Amino acid sequence: MEVNERRVISVIVVNESSVLSRITNLFSGRGYNITSLTVAPIPDSKYSRLTIVTSGSVKVIEQITKQLHKLIPVLKVYEHADLVEKEMAMVKFPVSENIADISTLCEAYNGKIVNVSDNVIITMVADEPKRIENYLQLISRYNPKEIVRSGAVALER
Amino acid sequence: MQINGAQMVIEALIAEGVNTVFGYPGGAIMNVYDEIYKQDGFKHILTRHEQAAIHAAEGYSKVSGKVGVAMITSGPGFTNAVTGLADAYMDSIPLVVISGQVPMSLIGTDGFQEIDAIGISRPCTKHNYLVTDAKDLPRVLKEAFHIAATGRPGPVHVDIPKDVTAQIAEFDYSVELELETYKPNVKGNLRQIKKAMEAISKAKRPLFYLGGGIINANAADEVRELVHKTGIPAVETFMARGVLSHDDKYLISMLGMHGSYAANMAMSETDLVIGLGARFDDRVTGKLSEFAKNADVIHVDIDPASISKLVNADYPIVGDVKNVVNDMLDNLGNIKSESYIPWNDTVNQFDELHPLAYHEDTDRIKPQWVIERVGQLLGDDANISTDVGQHQMWAAQFYPFSRPRQWISSGGLGTMGFGFPAAIGVKAAAPDKVSINFTGDGSILMNCQELMTAVEKKLPVINIILNNNYLGMVRQWQTLFYDKRHSETDLSVQPDFVKLSEAFGGIGYRVTTKEEFDAALKDAVEKNVVAFIDVVVERLENVMPMVPSGGSLFNMMLLEKKEK
Numbered sequence: 256m257e258v259n260e261r262r263v264i265s266v267i268v269v270n271e272s273s274v275l276s277r278i279t280n281l282f283s284g285r286g287y288n289i290t291s292l293t294v295a296p297i298p299d300s301k302y303s304r305l306t307i308v309t310s311g312s313v314k315v316i317e318q319i320t321k322q323l324h325k326l327i328p329v330l331k332v333y334e335h336a337d338l339v340e341k342e343m344a345m346v347k348f349p350v351s352e353n354i355a356d357i358s359t360l361c362e363a364y365n366g367k368i369v370n371v372s373d374n375v376i377i378t379m380v381a382d383e384p385k386r387i388e389n390y391l392q393l394i395s396r397y398n399p400k401e402i403v404r405s406g407a408v409a410l411e412r
Numbered sequence: 413m414q415i416n417g418a419q420m421v422i423e424a425l426i427a428e429g430v431n432t433v434f435g436y437p438g439g440a441i442m443n444v445y446d447e448i449y450k451q452d453g454f455k456h457i458l459t460r461h462e463q464a465a466i467h468a469a470e471g472y473s474k475v476s477g478k479v480g481v482a483m484i485t486s487g488p489g490f491t492n493a494v495t496g497l498a499d500a501y502m503d504s505i506p507l508v509v510i511s512g513q514v515p516m517s518l519i520g521t522d523g524f525q526e527i528d529a530i531g532i533s534r535p536c537t538k539h540n541y542l543v544t545d546a547k548d549l550p551r552v553l554k555e556a557f558h559i560a561a562t563g564r565p566g567p568v569h570v571d572i573p574k575d576v577t578a579q580i581a582e583f584d585y586s587v588e589l590e591l592e593t594y595k596p597n598v599k600g601n602l603r604q605i606k607k608a609m610e611a612i613s614k615a616k617r618p619l620f621y622l623g624g625g626i627i628n629a630n631a632a633d634e635v636r637e638l639v640h641k642t643g644i645p646a647v648e649t650f651m652a653r654g655v656l657s658h659d660d661k662y663l664i665s666m667l668g669m670h671g672s673y674a675a676n677m678a679m680s681e682t683d684l685v686i687g688l689g690a691r692f693d694d695r696v697t698g699k700l701s702e703f704a705k706n707a708d709v710i711h712v713d714i715d716p717a718s719i720s721k722l723v724n725a726d727y728p729i730v731g732d733v734k735n736v737v738n739d740m741l742d743n744l745g746n747i748k749s750e751s752y753i754p755w756n757d758t759v760n761q762f763d764e765l766h767p768l769a770y771h772e773d774t775d776r777i778k779p780q781w782v783i784e785r786v787g788q789l790l791g792d793d794a795n796i797s798t799d800v801g802q803h804q805m806w807a808a809q810f811y812p813f814s815r816p817r818q819w820i821s822s823g824g825l826g827t828m829g830f831g832f833p834a835a836i837g838v839k840a841a842a843p844d845k846v847s848i849n850f851t852g853d854g855s856i857l858m859n860c861q862e863l864m865t866a867v868e869k870k871l872p873v874i875n876i877i878l879n880n881n882y883l884g885m886v887r888q889w890q891t892l893f894y895d896k897r898h899s900e901t902d903l904s905v906q907p908d909f910v911k912l913s914e915a916f917g918g919i920g921y922r923v924t925t926k927e928e929f930d931a932a933l934k935d936a937v938e939k940n941v942v943a944f945i946d947v948v949v950e951r952l953e954n955v956m957p958m959v960p961s962g963g964s965l966f967n968m969m970l971l972e973k974k975e976k
Contacts, residue, residue: 269593273542277534284535314720321717327539327559330593 259310261290263335263409264320266305269328270296277326278305287311287319291342291406302330306408308384337412343381343405344391350374352397364390375400413584417546417577418443421510424553426453427585430481432472432840433457434465438485439525440512443577445483457840457869460861462489464833466496467859470505471837474820475795477630479560480505480837485512487525490571491532495827497567498536502824503651504628506565508556509537515575516544529571538566546579551587558589563596564715565628596714600731605739608686608710608727613747615684615708617755618644621667624651624823625689625713631734632816635688636660638737643749645759647675649690651823654813664759665768668696669959670805673766676957676965678759679704685723687711689733692722693824702964712736766957768809771974777926779803779878779949783810785926786848786876789933794846795820795838797873799831799855802884805955807850829858835873836866846874846937853879853903856944863916866942874936874943877909880951888954892969909946918942 268274275294282289290308297304309319316334323332348357354368354376361367364387366380380390384407391402415423421444425433431454437445448456459465462484469480480500484493490511500507514523530540539559541552549572556568612618626635632655639646639662647667648655656663665672667679679685685707690696697703700722711718711725712733719728729736770780783806786794796811797820798804804821813819820838822830831849839847856877866873878884883901890898910920919941921932929947936943957968 273530273534276531280534318717318721321721325715325717327591327594 264307265333267331270303293406338409340409342384342407347401418447420549422447434468435483440486462492467833468837471834472841476841480507490529499825499827500567506560507567513573533569537569540569546581598732600729600736618684619682620646621687622652623690627816629734634737653819657814658812674762677762680966685709691718699964776950787812797835797849799851800828803852803878828855839871849875854883867917913944920944923947
């Protein structure tokens with residue numbers, strides 16, 4: 256059995272309608288995994304950048320990049336080796352929880368409390384995906400009501 | 413000039429040099445058909461089913477080398493065409509397929525005959541477009557033709573809402589294309605080519621593995637020259653039949669599931685596979701881990717994603733096979749054809765041991781005989797289309813192909829119903845050649861309504877039905893692998909094929925002897941109208957040799973030897 260490795264692939268695509276479904280169709284049609292996918296326009300250009308976190312053997316990853324390249328609106332595909340990777344997570348807690356503790360935890364993970372209302376507080380943290388995992392484990396004892404993760408974005412060093 | 417979207421379609425097709433369009437009108441595409449009525453720049457062939465329109469365009473493209481064009485309406489018109497798109501995608505056939513769509517204001521409302529056409533065609537086309545403004549149409553159509561024909565060819569689908577075909581905008585087809593994200597690599601890396609040639613000169617048992625990409629690239633002449641100058645034996649894939657002439661002394665035969673013993677053994681024994689425009693399909697390789705186990709692999713392909721997808725390439729070369737083979741011819745270096753004589757002898761011994769053959773041991777005509785006989789009688793004068801099944805494999809094995817673009821068959825998708833409409837497109841593209849469609853009693857019923865098209869447009873296709881009253885290929889697998897449980901494959905109940913053809917205005921023959929067959933074929937060629945020749949053949953004949961699915965190429969089921 257070949258080892259399935261976690262890989263981050265960035266794709267630069269022409270910013271046009273249905274381009275995202277071309278990418279996701281390719282993954283589902285050929286049986287590749289998507290762990291997370293983020294997409295946003297690149298400022299002052301006609302392109303968008305997707306960051307796809309996937310997993311597969313070396314051979315599969317090579318096929319994924321080649322197949323992505325074959326799509327007509329795809330300009331570039333980067334399969335990162337050495338990269339800086341960040342992810343954001345927002346969590347909603349009941350206001351009755353220990354806010355001081357939560358706040359300290361957030362700070363340890365590059366975050367803070369971003370909203371306070373009568374019943375709930377909302378926190379955000381931005382860090383490496385692995386550290387986000389840690390954070391989410393740590394805060395589980397404070398009865399989080401909702402968790403949202405952004406998916407990873409990455410840049411090559 | 414300021415014209416409407418429908419007129420733009422016509423002008424673009426004329427500017428692209430299209431002279432035949434296959435199609436079927438309907439509500440959403442009516443504006444375009446109205447303009448077709450008014451023009452005389454190209455002719456339109458009305459098929460009797462949208463699937464047939466696409467297959468006809470495929471046949472037309474395969475024979476002519478041009479982009480095939482088909483036109484259909486929205487909803488069911490489009491969904492009927494999907495099989496054709498998928499077929500063209502799998503076999504890399506350049507097509508531009510234009511479909512009507514409901515007006516923009518109705519898109520997303522489940523309107524009458526609305527379906528998300530580009531959503532459906534996305535995985536079975538090279539690219540597709542939904543045109544939302546007539547001002548984009550000239551660019552989109554120009555891109556569509558360019559993308560279809562260049563790189564690894566394939567079908568491009570253009571979906572046009574009805575109101576866009578009525579919208580007036582500026583039409584200027586001379587504008588240069590700007591496709592920043594689409595630049596296929598056509599020139600192979602010279603250093604890599606030289607390394608490959610070096611490897612060939614060092615190999616003891618090299619083998620050319622020729623694929624359909626050679627035909628797409630119009631590179632058969634160059635490949636023939638390369639084979640003859642190097643003296644290296646060659647096997648062809650199913651899609652590559654006709655790259656080398658059947659009587660070429662270096663051509664072993666077809667390889668793969670129903671390839672010859674010699675071809676499959678050569679592939680198992682070679683120490684260097686020279687793959688040209690072939691994609692190591694599972695029907696070719698059999699069990700991957702045993703495929704050409706002791707060989708290095710040179711792989712030339714226009715599609716980088718085909719290289720090292722299934723079989724690892726030691727010498728990957730991305731480029732147009734015509735350019736690459738020309739570079740190979742310029743760099744023959746110290747390749748000496750004499751050094752491959754012992755290897756050629758070995759291959760010839762394989763062939764003598766188990767040649768492609770069949771036994772004439774029954775009263776009924778053997779299907780293989782029919783193929784051989786047509787080859788003897790028509791040979792190079794015919795273009796050969798097929799449907800899918802046993803007859804298709806026998807045609808690939810036994811017809812004496814002498815040139816590229818003589819062989820038109822559905823390889824990748826394996827589409828029953830492909831043959832007859834494809835043969836209609838073939839005849840439209842090459843009226844001077846006889847258009848033969850070898851078919852089976854199963855396949856022919858999947859597009860037999862095209863008798864009407866052939867009669868109306870005077871496109872005299874000769875359909876030779878190898879009739880064994882079975883869905884033969886499935887029956888063969890049931891016999892071999894399902895303990896003879898012939899589940900739903902007995903086609904004893906059949907139409908009268910002679911009357912069926914006659915009902916549409918064609919001619920028909922029911923043939924049970926060799927003499928009757930000769931007479932029927934001669935008569936059909938002379939009468940020059942669409943024909944069904946219903947040949948009663950041996951019912952339980954199997955296609956041999958055979959590599960069982962998932963088996964190794966060198967483990968073939970062979971034709972039983974018989975005492976003479």
